[in-house]
Amino acid sequence: MELHERLGAVRDSASFLEFARALARDHATSSDWENTTPGAFLEGAIAWAQDSDFGLSQGLASSNPWQQFAVFLYCGKLYE
Template sequence: MRGTQKGEDPSGLREALARVVDERSFVDFLHALACDWSVAPSPSDWENGSIGAFLDAAAAWAEASKNGLRFYDVPTNPWRRVADMLIAGKEYE
């Protein structure tokens, strides 16, 4: 699966994120996140390619978004909120 086109979602990550509502769907999302990492052509395809940078970005985004953002409303479901934090760890600069 390496070498996929940019914008494709071979891991189903976006679909898994959209379905997060409870512990089971959160675990499914974690599996999709791990799959997304493994199918990335290189770690640089993630904004944050080390575990330290990933966790730092997730925490920074969590702080920045705790009251919502222009295009982000804080969900009432805590499972979804944590999933949002983790996806930010992949993408937030």
């Protein structure tokens, strides 16, 4: 399953941890990360959260905080 597919499947703590493990594997094997240091990763994730109202302006449901946080981590990978 692709990383973005795992992201869409996050519904609870177990699926969140499954996504987080996949994100860690992606970091170890992929060269397409924009934010490669911990600081840049967090800055990207925080910028996304502020710009999108933690995903609410992008259609993420506030009733699924596990998915909101998974997207937060995913955006740390690429959001500038």
